[in-house]
Amino acid sequence: MTQLATFTLADHLFGVEVSRVQEVLRYQPSTKVYLASPAIGGLMNLRGQVVTSVDLRRRLELEPRSDGSEPMNVVVRVDGEVLSLLVDAIGDVVTVSDDLFESPPETLSAKERELIVGAYKLEDRLLLALDIDRAVDVT
Template sequence: MPASPSPSLETRPAGAFSADAAGMMLTLTVAGQLCGVQVLSVRDVLGVQVITRIPLAPREVAGSLNLRGRIVTAVDLRSRLGLSPREAGKGAMSVVVEVGGELYSLLADQVGEVLSLDAGERSPNPPTLDVSWREFSLGVHRQGDRLLVLLDVERLLELGA
């Protein structure tokens, strides 16, 4: 059964958010790494979903899911980043984003909280950041003792490019 979207992440038109939302990030975890995506691109957060495989799709495309009558392409972030597959039986959380007028589901291990980040505190990618992450990162933020990788959602969704 799909999880209800978080009250702070209700489906809204892109213009319905204030300018303050530009610095807000939804945190998620992929293979133990803390990541963030801009809240302005997030349309929904879902629990484990039934995903239908798409024949001949690129390996990072897990399939498609039905979101209130709309077909949404599901992209497995582990696969897209060249990481090991999720353990059998471990379902993925789904972060639905809108890019170019299309909806996509980013499959992550966990979805966390919404953080307000100061753009002035963003750092460039450190040279030690793995190349598979660096390709899809807009930069990093230090969150306590952890590094938050800011994901470039548009770049992640350049499938087959």
């Protein structure tokens, strides 16, 4: 059994291992980083700590947010660093059975398939397991 913290981007449901998530926050203003990768959403101040935000819509080459809504922050730990993933909406923590795990679906784009470890078939939709290490590697 695996526990995943879920969130949505466009019409996809994604999940990351709960153990990698530090906290979930409403949108925090960030400072743009000039000459950085377009996937870098900016730098934000998280209780005195400077945290890099990665815009997962840009990272996965999805359409930009068009409704003017602000993203949410999923603060994760990667190699001892704290980073924020900008997502559309926060979901629940779900426990999934490892026997529901499958390789990434062929219907995903090449960029999505590159950043997805696999998928879990839930009763009502597909849960895509995000590879956090690859997702935040925007160099």
